[in-house]
Amino acid sequence: MMPKKSYVQAVINGESREFLCEPRQTLLEVLREELGLTGAKEGCGDGNCGACVVIQDGRLVCSCLELAVESAGTEITTVEGVAGRQELHPLQQCFLEDAALQCGICTPGFLVSAKALLDKNPDPSEPEIRLWLANNLCRCTGYDKIVRAVEHAAERMRQEA
Amino acid sequence: MTHKPDSYEHNMVLAQKQFRVLGTRPIRHDGVDKVTGRALYGADIDLSGLIHGAILRSPHAHARIVSIDTSAAEAMEGVLAVVTAADLGDSGDKMIDLGEGEQNLSFLRGNVLASGKALYKGHAVAGVAAASLHVAQEAVKRIRVEWEPLPAVTTTQQAMADGAPVLHDGLRTKELGKETDQTGNVAAHFRYDKGSPDEGFAQADVIVERSFDTATVHQGYIEPQNATALWNNDGRLQIWTSTQGSFVVRDTTAAILDIPVSQVKVTPMEIGGGFGGKIPVYLEPVAALLSKKTGRPVKLVMSRQDVFEATGPTPGSHIRVKMGATNDGRIVAAEAWMAYEAGAYPESFVVPGAMCVFACYDIDNIRVDGFDVVVNKPSTAAYRAPGATNAAFAAESVVDEIAEKLGVDPLDLRLKNAAKEGTRRADGVKFPRIGLVEVLEAMKAHPHYQTPLEGPHRGRGVAVGFWFNVGLESSCSISVNSDGTISLVEGSTDIGGTRTSIAMQAAEVLGISAEEVRPSVADTDSVGYTSVTGGSRVTFATGWAAHNAAQDVVAQMKERAAILWGVDAGAVEFADGTFRSGDNSLAFKELAKKLSETGGPVTGRATVHPKGVGGSFAGNIVDVEVDPETAKTKILRFTAFQDAGKAIHPSYVEGQMQGGSVQGIGWGLNEEYFMTDQGVMANSTLLDYRMPTALDLPMIDTCIIEVANPGHPFGVRGVGEASIVPPPGALANAIHNATGVRMSRLPMSPPRLMEAIWALESNPIAAD
Numbered sequence: 001m002m003p004k005k006s007y008v009q010a011v012i013n014g015e016s017r018e019f020l021c022e023p024r025q026t027l028l029e030v031l032r033e034e035l036g037l038t039g040a041k042e043g044c045g046d047g048n049c050g051a052c053v054v055i056q057d058g059r060l061v062c063s064c065l066e067l068a069v070e071s072a073g074t075e076i077t078t079v080e081g082v083a084g085r086q087e088l089h090p091l092q093q094c095f096l097e098d099a100a101l102q103c104g105i106c107t108p109g110f111l112v113s114a115k116a117l118l119d120k121n122p123d124p125s126e127p128e129i130r131l132w133l134a135n136n137l138c139r140c141t142g143y144d145k146i147v148r149a150v151e152h153a154a155e156r157m158r159q160e161a
Numbered sequence: 162m163t164h165k166p167d168s169y170e171h172n173m174v175l176a177q178k179q180f181r182v183l184g185t186r187p188i189r190h191d192g193v194d195k196v197t198g199r200a201l202y203g204a205d206i207d208l209s210g211l212i213h214g215a216i217l218r219s220p221h222a223h224a225r226i227v228s229i230d231t232s233a234a235e236a237m238e239g240v241l242a243v244v245t246a247a248d249l250g251d252s253g254d255k256m257i258d259l260g261e262g263e264q265n266l267s268f269l270r271g272n273v274l275a276s277g278k279a280l281y282k283g284h285a286v287a288g289v290a291a292a293s294l295h296v297a298q299e300a301v302k303r304i305r306v307e308w309e310p311l312p313a314v315t316t317t318q319q320a321m322a323d324g325a326p327v328l329h330d331g332l333r334t335k336e337l338g339k340e341t342d343q344t345g346n347v348a349a350h351f352r353y354d355k356g357s358p359d360e361g362f363a364q365a366d367v368i369v370e371r372s373f374d375t376a377t378v379h380q381g382y383i384e385p386q387n388a389t390a391l392w393n394n395d396g397r398l399q400i401w402t403s404t405q406g407s408f409v410v411r412d413t414t415a416a417i418l419d420i421p422v423s424q425v426k427v428t429p430m431e432i433g434g435g436f437g438g439k440i441p442v443y444l445e446p447v448a449a450l451l452s453k454k455t456g457r458p459v460k461l462v463m464s465r466q467d468v469f470e471a472t473g474p475t476p477g478s479h480i481r482v483k484m485g486a487t488n489d490g491r492i493v494a495a496e497a498w499m500a501y502e503a504g505a506y507p508e509s510f511v512v513p514g515a516m517c518v519f520a521c522y523d524i525d526n527i528r529v530d531g532f533d534v535v536v537n538k539p540s541t542a543a544y545r546a547p548g549a550t551n552a553a554f555a556a557e558s559v560v561d562e563i564a565e566k567l568g569v570d571p572l573d574l575r576l577k578n579a580a581k582e583g584t585r586r587a588d589g590v591k592f593p594r595i596g597l598v599e600v601l602e603a604m605k606a607h608p609h610y611q612t613p614l615e616g617p618h619r620g621r622g623v624a625v626g627f628w629f630n631v632g633l634e635s636s637c638s639i640s641v642n643s644d645g646t647i648s649l650v651e652g653s654t655d656i657g658g659t660r661t662s663i664a665m666q667a668a669e670v671l672g673i674s675a676e677e678v679r680p681s682v683a684d685t686d687s688v689g690y691t692s693v694t695g696g697s698r699v700t701f702a703t704g705w706a707a708h709n710a711a712q713d714v715v716a717q718m719k720e721r722a723a724i725l726w727g728v729d730a731g732a733v734e735f736a737d738g739t740f741r742s743g744d745n746s747l748a749f750k751e752l753a754k755k756l757s758e759t760g761g762p763v764t765g766r767a768t769v770h771p772k773g774v775g776g777s778f779a780g781n782i783v784d785v786e787v788d789p790e791t792a793k794t795k796i797l798r799f800t801a802f803q804d805a806g807k808a809i810h811p812s813y814v815e816g817q818m819q820g821g822s823v824q825g826i827g828w829g830l831n832e833e834y835f836m837t838d839q840g841v842m843a844n845s846t847l848l849d850y851r852m853p854t855a856l857d858l859p860m861i862d863t864c865i866i867e868v869a870n871p872g873h874p875f876g877v878r879g880v881g882e883a884s885i886v887p888p889p890g891a892l893a894n895a896i897h898n899a900t901g902v903r904m905s906r907l908p909m910s911p912p913r914l915m916e917a918i919w920a921l922e923s924n925p926i927a928a929d
Binding site: 051 | 165186188189191192193195196197198199200201202204205207295380381382383384385431432433434435436462464465656657658810812813815816817819820822823824846847848852853854855856857858860861
């Protein structure tokens with residue numbers, strides 16, 4: 001009998017992880033259901049809300065649009081991998097200080113997206129931040145405090161660099 | 162480039178009292194969990210033996226269910242149970258309290274699983290539980306339903322037409338409060354009368370009468386509905402869900418399943434947005450039935466399409482507004498005729514809409530007719546100031562046109578006619594101390610209004626809006642810890658930082674810091690009854706319960722100090738965090754260490770059902786630029802004003818104002834259910850529904866106005882809802898200023914606006 005599941009190995013948040021998955025399972029489903037990483041959220045399942053984004057080999061990816069088998073051999077950062085062991089990432093700290101979350105369901109996606117932006121561009125303008133974050137929907141905040149938090153985090157990271 | 166304010170510098174603190182903790186901006190207590198991905202939302206739960214469910218939904222907007230054959234689904238490997246309305250049974254009928262309104266039990270039950278007929282596309286018909294979600298989803302497709310499609314109605318005009326298809330055979334119109342034999346789709350017609358509109362209009366020098374239509378829109382929370390249920394072997398039902406009201410879920414589910422509320426325990430998970438849409442139950446009774454049949458915990462999670470097609474949108478509406486004013490700028494008469502879509506079951510929020518339509522104005526002569534109309538769309542649910550935004554779009558457009566005809570500043574006209582303390586609304590209620598005049602004065606004085614707007618295709622608009630806010634029941638308990646901190650337990654699910662705004666009120670009483678309070682939101686077995694997180698009530702009412710519970714702690718600790726000092730408890734005073742009697746003094750923290758030696762632990766408790774609700778008024782100034790080629794409206798600058806009463810945590814007050822404003826902007830410019838002739842929503846994805854993104858918006862500047870509510874110990878009014886009310890009207894007025902057209906239909910999307918501009922260009926006189 002053919003096995004129903006495939007073996008996959010990937011580096012997730014700096015750790016080598018091995019898992020079995022069905023070909024139809026998305027990366028998001030495997031992160032949440034098989035690996036216990038429920039920080040990435042499913043808001044739409046079709047790549048339009050950004051609540052499930054992860055950084056994969058330096059690129060921002062909607063984990064609901066990628067099959068888990070496709071992630072073999074890649075390096076993935078989820079929201080659980082953004083903070084240090086003791087310290088929050090400046091983005092996380094600024095999201096808290098600037099009250100950039102209300103319900104918090106979109107926050108993991110915004111943090112991962114914003115991290116990918118600041119990894120590439122340490123000094124983004126407001127329009128650059130808005131364009132980059134247009135892939136992430138937030139229904140609570142109207143984005144004002146999120147944009148400010150990203151600006152403040154970038155500033156803090158530049159000062160610390 | 163859009164305008165970007167440096168900071169939130171224009172907040173106006175008009176509350177007189179000085180506070181230590183209130184008005185500061187501590188980091189929220191649940192913050193770290195929410196920025197690290199550790200916070201557990203409804204879909205994140207895992208339980209031993211958990212299985213998954215899926216729902217079969219109607220493909221038709223209106224169809225009779227001739228038969229349902231579940232045998233092929235049940236025969237599938239991995240399928241553990243199938244349920245239909247037959248499993249739900251008939252638990253009779255009565256009115257069920259939903260916090261912000263009530264609903265017939267039979268309607269609630271019918272919405273959970275369709276019986277006899279499906280009333281909208283997406284109406285749940287059956288549920289399947291299986292070992293895996295994928296199997297459950299495949300099994301759903303194998304359920305054979307024989308349908309007899311019926312013609313559908315999706316607007317109030319269609320539903321009210323002679324000979325229209327009827328949704329509910331048993332529905333009789335309630336006419337002006339009386340039961341009648343009238344059949345059809347109008348559940349109720351009611352009227353508010355004040356003075357004599359005929360005499361009022363006879364005095365008017367200027368009369369404007371316009372008709373408006375607003376589209377169905379959705380609350381648009383990012384987290385889909387979910388429910389996990391375990392019907393345990395002892396007969397106890399446990400539910401984990403993302404809800405605005407765990408007690409409402411408990412009571413409604415118990416009523417639908419016809420079991421005592423004491424058999425149900427609801428654990429509120431973190432909730433990913435609600436805005437009113439997560440008050441009704443959809444999945445909980447189905448998950449419970451599937452658990453009962455399988456003996457396993459069952460999780461159900463909606464898809465985004467399910468959310469759009471089967472959960473409460475806000476009503477589309479058809480509204481006529483007529484207002485008359487004298488040449489000196491006095492509004493002397495107003496009439497409104499308002500028909501709101503209830504969706505598949507009655508209760509459309511036309512009642513609050515009718516109460517709000519002229520609430521901003523002190524007008525002697527008013528008549529408002531309201532119609533609650535069922536249509537083949539999902540049953541509507543509350544959405545942030547439900548009913549008020551539709552009404553304000555109509556009324557504020559007409560007020561703006563009157564100001565234009567009279568040649569007066571639109572804010573001056575509003576100030577001249579503004580409702581104030583003692584003004585009687587059309588529905589008979591007399592306003593207590595309110596802050597509309599202060600809101601309007603702040604708008605007039607704001608640098609935004611004082612800065613002229615220049616450039617082609619640009620326009621500025623203003624509008625105001627009102628929402629009542631509610632009180633309702635809340636409970637809170639406090640345990641004093643030996644390190645001088647407190648643990649605070651309350652029952653209001655936290656959608657936007659209310660753990661903190663509640664904790665701050667206890668901290669203020671006890672003279673400790675916000676960080677020295679550990680707040681938690683408890684399940685329905687662990688805290689007293691607490692109504693929904695809705696009606697802008699949590700900081701007002703649950704905060705009040707925290708205030709009272711802290712007072713209870715103070716009273717008990719005075720007795721402990723009295724024991725230590727050998728004095729009468731009446732001789733102990735408490736101020737600024739310190740107990741004093743004569744020369745003796747002990748700070749709260751010091752006394753907290755001595756509880757064990759003075760009689761044991763101290764816990765405080767309070768329950769409230771407060772009156773003294775303070776209504777909230779909001780206003781917007783908005784500058785737009787309309788692209789003459791595409792009719793796309795770009796917002797250049799937006800300032801939101803709101804009377805919050807005392808702003809407990811200003812950052813989260815600003816956040817409510819900004820979030821509500823942007824939902825109002827989406828409602829005004831973009832969002833709508835595109836319905837096909839068959840009554841099917843054609844844009845049920847987030848790509849096609851198109852809520853505002855970060856790229857669509859400028860910074861949303863805020864100005865909090867704090868007119869203390871005399872009905873609350875700290876002057877809180879509640880801030881969650883009024884902000885959504887003015888944006889569509891303000892945008893319509895700005896678009897008129899920019900283009901000359903008056904938009905009578907929401908959303909004012911590019912195709913609609915382009916057509917209106919072309920119509921004006923081809924026939925400027927007719928369009929006027």
